[in-house]
Amino acid sequence: MNTLVVSIYCLILVVFVLMGSGWGLTVTSFGNIILALLLLIIFGDNCQYYYLWRKYDRA
Numbered sequence: 049m050n051t052l053v054v055s056i057y058c059l060i061l062v063v064f065v066l067m068g069s070g071w072g073l074t075v076t077s078f079g080n081i082i083l084a085l086l087l088l089i090i091f092g093d094n095c096q097y098y099y100l101w102r103k104y105d106r107a
Contacts, residue, residue: 051096055089 062085066078073081 052089052093055093059085059089 059082063082066073066081
């Protein structure tokens with residue numbers, strides 16, 4: 049749970065950096081970046097969950 053919260057805080061930070069930068073992102077490219085980051089967060093959180101599940105299930 050802690051990893052998920054920290055990841056979401058980092059995502060919010062990335063959103064503010066992308067919005068403040070002068071890169072001229074379109075709404076579509078901005079949305080694609082945010083979607084890709086969210087998918088990475090979800091995938092990473094699930095990997096951690098299953099790793100810990102298997103680790104403590106053996107004990």
